[in-house]
Amino acid sequence: MMKAQLIFGLLLVALFFSGAKSATFTLNNNCPSSVWPGILTSSGPALSTTGIELPSKASSVLDVPATWSGRIWARTQCANVNGKFQCQTGDCASGQVQCNGAGGIPPVTLAEFTLAANNGQDFFDISLVDGFNLPLSIAPQLGSGGCTPVSCTANMNAVCPPELQVKGSDGGVVACNSACLAFNQPQYCCTDSFDTPQTCPPTNYSNIFKSQCPQAYSYAYDDTTALASCTGGANYLITFCP
Numbered sequence: 214m215m216k217a218q219l220i221f222g223l224l225l226v227a228l229f230f231s232g233a234k235s236a237t238f239t240l241n242n243n244c245p246s247s248v249w250p251g252i253l254t255s256s257g258p259a260l261s262t263t264g265i266e267l268p269s270k271a272s273s274v275l276d277v278p279a280t281w282s283g284r285i286w287a288r289t290q291c292a293n294v295n296g297k298f299q300c301q302t303g304d305c306a307s308g309q310v311q312c313n314g315a316g317g318i319p320p321v322t323l324a325e326f327t328l329a330a331n332n333g334q335d336f337f338d339i340s341l342v343d344g345f346n347l348p349l350s351i352a353p354q355l356g357s358g359g360c361t362p363v364s365c366t367a368n369m370n371a372v373c374p375p376e377l378q379v380k381g382s383d384g385g386v387v388a389c390n391s392a393c394l395a396f397n398q399p400q401y402c403c404t405d406s407f408d409t410p411q412t413c414p415p416t417n418y419s420n421i422f423k424s425q426c427p428q429a430y431s432y433a434y435d436d437t438t439a440l441a442s443c444t445g446g447a448n449y450l451i452t453f454c455p
């Protein structure tokens with residue numbers, strides 16, 4: 214009897230929360246091998262998962278709360294090493310597939326979202342500010358205003374300058390650092406006297422990212438890139454290696 218009441222109560226709670234969901238994210242892996250997307254909530258309720266495995270050509274649908282901000286990225290070349298889950302790029306150092314509130318260690322391509330409640334205006338972008346690990350695209354679906362897809366389809370790893378390259382265990386380039394990450398200098402990181410859009414112009418390094426992926430943020434004050442937006446309670450399709 215107690216058990217039945219408890220189950221009924223849990224069902225009501227589940228219904229309440231599912232009624233509050235406003236969107237879905239469909240994650241699509243078009244890469245030739247598995248990726249392990251990580252999800253980090255920066256504000257709003259956490260999603261039901263913080264990390265999943267997504268085999269090549271597989272997709273997975275996540276429910277996203279009505280008001281939510283956060284980021285999604287792909288971890289690559291992951292394996293269990295001595296019982297600890299580790300990835301060559303985007304690792305969140307949790308030792309597990311779940312990231313449990315940790316972000317991806319750069320360099321990593323980021324899909325960033327701020328979703329508004331009540332069919333309000335969502336914002337989203339692709340950021341290479343923390344470097345690049347693989348191409349990705351974000352396509353809004355069923356929204357009503359704006360809602361233009363954004364993508365970064367170029368493989369930056371193939372054109373990454375040697376001083377920015379991150380190599381994997383097999384010696385191949387697995388990711389490309391931003392100049393800020395590689396050199397930690399104010400003109401690349403937009404810090405100190407470079408801390409405004411006016412005093413932090415593009416650099417020869419950010420221009421390489423920009424020329425490959427014009428729709429993505431190439432450095433902290435990349436104001437040539439408009440933040441994409443979509444109203445009307447859209448769902449989002451996030452494709453790795455579009």
Ligand SMILES: *[C@@H]1O[C@H](CO)[C@@H](O)[C@H](O)[C@H]1NC(C)=O
Nearest residue numbers: 373374375376416417418421
């Ligand atoms: C970018 O500019 C810096 C400073 O002028 C120079 O040292 C570096 O070699 C340049 N790198 C590329 C890839 O052009």
